[in-house]
Amino acid sequence: MAYAHMAAVYDRLMADSPYGEWLDWVEGHFAKGEKPRHVIDLGCGTGTIAIPLAKRGYRVTGVDLSAEMLAVAYDKMRREQVEITWVEQDMRELELPQADAVISLCDSLSYLTEEADVQETFRRVFDHLAEGGSFLFDVHSPYKMLHIFGDETFTYMDDEVSYIWQCFCDPLRLEVEHQLTFFIRQPEGLYERVEEEHLQRAYQPIQLIRWLSDAGFADIVVTADYSDRPPKETSERLFFAARKPKR
Incomplete structure (x- = not known):
């Protein structure tokens, strides 16, 4: 399952991410x-967006x-x-009380x-929004899939956790398979090796619209x-805002 091993070190790896800009x-x-x-936060992860919203x-x-x-x-x-x-819950099977806004960042x-x-998720979100409610989300752009991830390999080294991150791109589907190998320091000082695979796909903005x-x-x-x-042609992250009309 995605993030089964990564959950324990996710916040450390994402510490430099611009969460403030998302908020x-x-x-x-x-x-x-x-x-x-x-507000419903879809794909909330470790709550790094949800918790500040609750505090506000x-x-x-x-x-x-x-679950991890x-x-x-x-x-x-x-x-x-x-x-x-x-x-x-799987966002494709969303079943919750209605909300005034749904975000997915x-x-x-x-x-x-x-x-x-994607289409089923959009329908589920629409059904879970009160009239006039907002749906806000971001996705990787086609440019990022092809030219940033591509078939690249990324590495990160730290005393507590290191990783090798290999990307394999299918340019026709605008899809990238992320193969991640983590080396996580254990209390006794040894490093445990764990592996995960993540699959992501980009869509053209006109399709999502x-x-x-x-x-x-x-x-x-x-x-x-x-x-x-x-x-722009070289934009890496696309942000969408949509609203459920009032009758």
């Missing part, structure tokens, strides 16, 4: 309309497929002394590697790289 982008969109009370006064439900990631999120929540509902939707799965529209969304806006600017 600013989300709250910037919330500020344009009525502030949501209840939102009622948050975090949804993830990985949710266990880490729960421990972090207890340390931060906030209340969040954690749900182990850190390229969680890029793990949906079949078109039908069409599927959002087919699901019933309106006011669809696409920007890039944490900004309000439209995507």
Whole structure:
């Protein structure tokens, strides 16, 4: 299962990620309309977005497929002394009470590697939104799949955890298989080797816009790289904002 081993070291590996920029982008969109009370965070991982939102006064439900990631999120929540509902669930089978907003950040939707799965997820999100509610998410761009991941190998070395990260790209499907080998230091000083495989796929923006529209969304806006600017050919991360119309 994805993140089965990685959960324990995920926050260390992602420590330099711009979570503040994700949060600013989300709250910037919330500020344009009525502030949501209840937010569903799809693919919430270890809760690094959900927990700050809860501390800012939102009622948050975090949804993830990985029980290991949710266990880490729960421990972090207890340390931060906030209340969040954690749900182990596949976003393609979302079954929860309605919310005022649904977010899915850190390229969680890029793990949906079949078109039908993306379309079903969009339909589920639409059904779980109150009228006027926002759906905000980001995904890897086709450019990033082809030219940043490509068939590259990345390495990271640290006293506590190191990894070898190999990427294998299918350019026709805009799909990348990530093969990760971790070396995790154990209490006795030895290193345990663990391996994981992750599969991600990019879609053309026009496809995602069409599927959002087919699901019933309106006011669809696409920007890039944490900004309000439209995507360029070399944009690496695409941000989508859509709204469920009021009747």
